[in-house]
Amino acid sequence: MFKRILIANRGEIAVRVTRACRELDIESVAVYSEADRDSLHVKYADYAYPIGPAPSLQSYLAVDRILEVAKKSGAEAIHPGYGFLAENSEFASRCKENGLVFIGPSPEVIEQMGDKVKARAMMKAAEIPVVPGSDGVLNSEEEVTKAAGGIGYPFMLKAVAGGGGKGLRLVRSVREIRSAYRAVRSEAMSSFGDPRLYIEKYLDRSRHVEIQILADQYGKVVHLYDRECSIQRRHQKIIEECPAPALDDRMRRRLGKLAVRGTRALRYVGVGTLEFLVDRDGNFYFLEMNTRLQVEHAVTESVVGIDLVKAQIEVAAGGYLPWRQRHITPTGHAIECRIYAEDPENDFMPYPGKIEGLRLPEGLGVRNDCGVYEGAVVPIYYDPMIAKLIIWGENRVEAILRMRRALREYEVRGIKTNLPFHQWILRHPRFMAGDFNIGFIDDEYRLTRKEELYPHKDIALASATIAALHREQERALRLLEKGVAEKSRWREAGRLEPLRREGASSWRKRR
Structure with a gap:
C-alpha cells in the first residue's frame, strides 16, 4: 500500500479523497493555487504545496508543477479526482515516466475512450449498441x-x-x-x-442511465449497478439517483452484463462508468465511457455499501477485488443534489464571494460532501460546485421526502446557491412520479424569479398570518368566557418589587 498520495485537484473531491486516505492510513498531499490558499482541502490534508496563480492553466492543469511537487513531497502516487487532469492520457503517461502511480486506468485506455469516435468503434466491436x-x-x-x-x-x-x-x-x-x-x-x-x-x-425524450464498474489488475470486473442522470441543465447533470427509476430488473441485469463485457474488452483497471441513453421504447445505446471517478459516485456508495475511492486506491496499489458479482446487492435508494454557487434568478450565473454563514443538514441517511466552510471564499476561477448533498432512504419515496427536508435545513449565507432550484425539482409531480427525461428542465422550467420558483409563497404567508390571528382571537374569547385573565409575569414582578424594597429597608433598620 502507498504511504503518501498527492491529490491533483481541489474542492470537495480533494477533501473526499483525503478522507479515504486517512481511513487507509495514507498521508495526503494537497496542491493549491493562490486563490485556494485558505480552502478546506488545503487545511484538511497532511501536507500542502502551492502550484501557481489562480487560472487553471497555470496551476491545476500545470503538469510539470504538479509532478515537481509530487517528487518534492515524496508522494508515491497521484489521485486526479475528476475534472482537470483526470482524463488526460498525457498526464497519466508522465506520471508513469516519473515513477509515480496514476490512480486510474492506463494512458492507452484513457486515450481510446477520450476519443469518442474510437470509443464507439470499440463498443461496436464488443457488440454493445451505440447511438x-x-x-x-x-x-x-x-x-x-x-x-x-x-x-x-x-x-x-x-x-x-x-x-x-x-x-x-x-x-x-x-x-x-x-x-x-x-x-x-x-x-x-x-x-x-x-x-x-x-x-x-438525437434521441428525443430519452433518459440518461449509467453503469458503475470496478476492475482490478488481474482481470476481475464487477458492476455496482446503475444510476439515473436525466435531470440535466445545459447538458450538465444536476440530480442523480441510484438505482435508476428508468430501468426494470430485466434491463438492469442486461445493462450490467453489457458494461462488464465492454470493460473486459478494454482490459480496463480501476473505477469507470459506461453511460447509456434509453429511448422511449426501452432500447439502450452506449454514449460514452468516463475513465475516472464520477461526481455522483456517492449515490452508488450509499446503496451498495462499497467505498469507491478506497477501492480505487487499493486496486492501483495492486490489490485484488474482494467482491463477487453475486455478493453485490443494492439496498434502498439514494439521491444526490449538486450544490452550486450560482443565481437561479439570473440565468444561473456563477455567484462567487464569501460564505458568511453555513448550516448543513443532518440526520439519518444524510451525507454532506462539502468543499467549503463558514468564512471561506468561493473563487470565480473554477467550477461553481461547492458541495454535494446525498440522501439515502429505504425506498425512493422516503429518499425524496428526506431530501426535501434536508434542503429546507440547508443554509448558505453571503452567496446565492441553487438550493431553491433543487427544492422546485424535488416537489415537481413529474419528478416525484419518476416520469422525466433529459428534456425535463427545458420542458418544465421557464422561471427565473424567486416568486416564480415559489408561486404560492405569498398566499401561504397570508394564510398562515390569518390562521394565527384566528387562533389568537379564539384563545382570547375562551379566556373571557372563563372570566380569567392570563397572568402576566411583568405584572407579578411589578407587584413584588415594592415588597422586596420594604423588606430590605426593615432589615437595614434592625441592623
Missing part, C-alpha cells in the same frame, strides 16, 4: 450535411474529445448546420485543443 451516428470524423460542413442525410434530423453535433457538457449542439435542420459547425469546432478547439467533430442521432 446511431457517423462512423468517423467529419472535417467540413459538407461532410456533416451528407452524414445528416443518412441518420436524419435532429442530431447532435459533438466534439470527438468532448465531455462535461462542452463541445456539442443540437441541430434540428440543415439551416442550422453552418452556425453549429463553427460554434462547436471553435469550442472544441478552445476547451480540448482538438477541433475534430462527429454526429449522433
Whole structure:
C-alpha cells in the first residue's frame, strides 16, 4: 500500500479523497493555487504545496508543477479526482515516466475512450449498441450535411474529445448546420485543443442511465449497478439517483452484463462508468465511457455499501477485488443534489464571494460532501460546485421526502446557491412520479424569479398570518368566557418589587 498520495485537484473531491486516505492510513498531499490558499482541502490534508496563480492553466492543469511537487513531497502516487487532469492520457503517461502511480486506468485506455469516435468503434466491436451516428470524423460542413442525410434530423453535433457538457449542439435542420459547425469546432478547439467533430442521432425524450464498474489488475470486473442522470441543465447533470427509476430488473441485469463485457474488452483497471441513453421504447445505446471517478459516485456508495475511492486506491496499489458479482446487492435508494454557487434568478450565473454563514443538514441517511466552510471564499476561477448533498432512504419515496427536508435545513449565507432550484425539482409531480427525461428542465422550467420558483409563497404567508390571528382571537374569547385573565409575569414582578424594597429597608433598620 502507498504511504503518501498527492491529490491533483481541489474542492470537495480533494477533501473526499483525503478522507479515504486517512481511513487507509495514507498521508495526503494537497496542491493549491493562490486563490485556494485558505480552502478546506488545503487545511484538511497532511501536507500542502502551492502550484501557481489562480487560472487553471497555470496551476491545476500545470503538469510539470504538479509532478515537481509530487517528487518534492515524496508522494508515491497521484489521485486526479475528476475534472482537470483526470482524463488526460498525457498526464497519466508522465506520471508513469516519473515513477509515480496514476490512480486510474492506463494512458492507452484513457486515450481510446477520450476519443469518442474510437470509443464507439470499440463498443461496436464488443457488440454493445451505440447511438446511431457517423462512423468517423467529419472535417467540413459538407461532410456533416451528407452524414445528416443518412441518420436524419435532429442530431447532435459533438466534439470527438468532448465531455462535461462542452463541445456539442443540437441541430434540428440543415439551416442550422453552418452556425453549429463553427460554434462547436471553435469550442472544441478552445476547451480540448482538438477541433475534430462527429454526429449522433438525437434521441428525443430519452433518459440518461449509467453503469458503475470496478476492475482490478488481474482481470476481475464487477458492476455496482446503475444510476439515473436525466435531470440535466445545459447538458450538465444536476440530480442523480441510484438505482435508476428508468430501468426494470430485466434491463438492469442486461445493462450490467453489457458494461462488464465492454470493460473486459478494454482490459480496463480501476473505477469507470459506461453511460447509456434509453429511448422511449426501452432500447439502450452506449454514449460514452468516463475513465475516472464520477461526481455522483456517492449515490452508488450509499446503496451498495462499497467505498469507491478506497477501492480505487487499493486496486492501483495492486490489490485484488474482494467482491463477487453475486455478493453485490443494492439496498434502498439514494439521491444526490449538486450544490452550486450560482443565481437561479439570473440565468444561473456563477455567484462567487464569501460564505458568511453555513448550516448543513443532518440526520439519518444524510451525507454532506462539502468543499467549503463558514468564512471561506468561493473563487470565480473554477467550477461553481461547492458541495454535494446525498440522501439515502429505504425506498425512493422516503429518499425524496428526506431530501426535501434536508434542503429546507440547508443554509448558505453571503452567496446565492441553487438550493431553491433543487427544492422546485424535488416537489415537481413529474419528478416525484419518476416520469422525466433529459428534456425535463427545458420542458418544465421557464422561471427565473424567486416568486416564480415559489408561486404560492405569498398566499401561504397570508394564510398562515390569518390562521394565527384566528387562533389568537379564539384563545382570547375562551379566556373571557372563563372570566380569567392570563397572568402576566411583568405584572407579578411589578407587584413584588415594592415588597422586596420594604423588606430590605426593615432589615437595614434592625441592623
